Amino acid sequence: MKRPAQLTDRFGRHINYLRLSVTDRCNLRCFYCVANKPIQRHKRHEVLSLEELERLANAFIQLGITKIRVTGGEPLVRRGVIGLIENLGRSSQLNELTLTTNGTQLCKYAQQLREAGVDRLNVSLDTLSRKRFKSRTGGNLDQALQGLEKARQCNYKRIKINALINASDNDDEVVQLIDFATANGFDITFIEEMPLTGSLHDPSEDQRFVSSQDIRSLLPISYRLIPTQISTGGPARYYQLADSNTASLIGFISARTEHFCHNCNRVRLTATGKMVPCLGQAHEVDLRHTIRNHPNDQSTLFEIIRSGIYRKPWGHNFNQPGYVAETQLRPMSTTGG
Numbered sequence: 001m002k003r004p005a006q007l008t009d010r011f012g013r014h015i016n017y018l019r020l021s022v023t024d025r026c027n028l029r030c031f032y033c034v035a036n037k038p039i040q041r042h043k044r045h046e047v048l049s050l051e052e053l054e055r056l057a058n059a060f061i062q063l064g065i066t067k068i069r070v071t072g073g074e075p076l077v078r079r080g081v082i083g084l085i086e087n088l089g090r091s092s093q094l095n096e097l098t099l100t101t102n103g104t105q106l107c108k109y110a111q112q113l114r115e116a117g118v119d120r121l122n123v124s125l126d127t128l129s130r131k132r133f134k135s136r137t138g139g140n141l142d143q144a145l146q147g148l149e150k151a152r153q154c155n156y157k158r159i160k161i162n163a164l165i166n167a168s169d170n171d172d173e174v175v176q177l178i179d180f181a182t183a184n185g186f187d188i189t190f191i192e193e194m195p196l197t198g199s200l201h202d203p204s205e206d207q208r209f210v211s212s213q214d215i216r217s218l219l220p221i222s223y224r225l226i227p228t229q230i231s232t233g234g235p236a237r238y239y240q241l242a243d244s245n246t247a248s249l250i251g252f253i254s255a256r257t258e259h260f261c262h263n264c265n266r267v268r269l270t271a272t273g274k275m276v277p278c279l280g281q282a283h284e285v286d287l288r289h290t291i292r293n294h295p296n297d298q299s300t301l302f303e304i305i306r307s308g309i310y311r312k313p314w315g316h317n318f319n320q321p322g323y324v325a326e327t328q329l330r331p332m333s334t335t336g337g
Contacts, residue, residue, distance in 0.1 A: 089117020261315030280316020
């Protein structure tokens with residue numbers, strides 16, 4: 001069957017990457033995801049069923065999506081999610097199926113995920129200190145490390161650590177995190193904190209912000225970075241360590257200081273069925289209403305998705321006054337990682 005016209009926005013960018021959030025729930029509480037405020041959980045009827053998530057994912061695949069990243073919340077706390085991933089993994093039109101996790105559930109699920117067709121894992125890990133991990137996430141570091149070790153044994157194409165560095169907190173662990181990643185054959189990407197909890201222009205956020213350039217400046221001379229042309233389909237710029245035999249990549253996602261909006265190729269779908277064309281803008285499209293009120297009308301669903309993608313904004317407003325008022329309505333825990 002011939003695919004419908006593929007997804008292109010008004011700036012000519014081809015959208016082929018879907019970040020699919022399967023839940024807003026998580027067993028950790030990272031401060032940059034939920035901030036220091038009560039967590040507002042969605043009611044059960046507001047969250048898409050696994051069947052609805054699969055239907056929407058398949059619609060995006062038919063419209064030209066070739067890569068899906070399953071996210072949350074913590075996706076592995078969603079009951080039945082392995083079945084959804086298995087079904088997505090059977091699609092011959094997907095080039096890559098990946099998953100982002102905090103690692104705490106990998107002892108249980110790493111092998112099942114690999115067998116279901118997940119090619120790569122991204123594991124959030126900001127610190128190797130038990131005390132800091134507890135302070136930053138409320139969780140148990142050993143559980144995450146054991147999950148990473150289990151995943152390492154499961155023959156994934158690549159496993160990447162995502163680390164968010166903050167001043168006067170974990171900025172003294174940059175080298176230690178790199179050493180941990182390279183010793184285990186993992187990649188590591190350092191991510192600039194984005195103002196997705198209503199914290200932009202908050203003095204405490206400004207004080208803890210560490211840019212990609214700041215992180216590079218923390219590396220000793222012996223950790224010289226060599227740029228590569230390697231891409232995994234996302235915004236990270238990857239380097240390798242000079243004078244090293246490791247194949248591990250060291251990446252930087254610089255959303256605030258070196259934004260990459262001009263070649264953005266992604267769209268997000270929240271667990272409640274909202275299509276979010278741009279993480280840094282308030283615009284979203286309600287697909288839940290469409291599939292629940294018109295369950296057999298695929299052409300209308302396609303048209304609504306196409307129209308929403310076409311109106312995808314050029315880029316984020318992270319550094320503009322007034323941005324906070326919009327993002328406070330949609331924190332990262334709600335949008336999906």
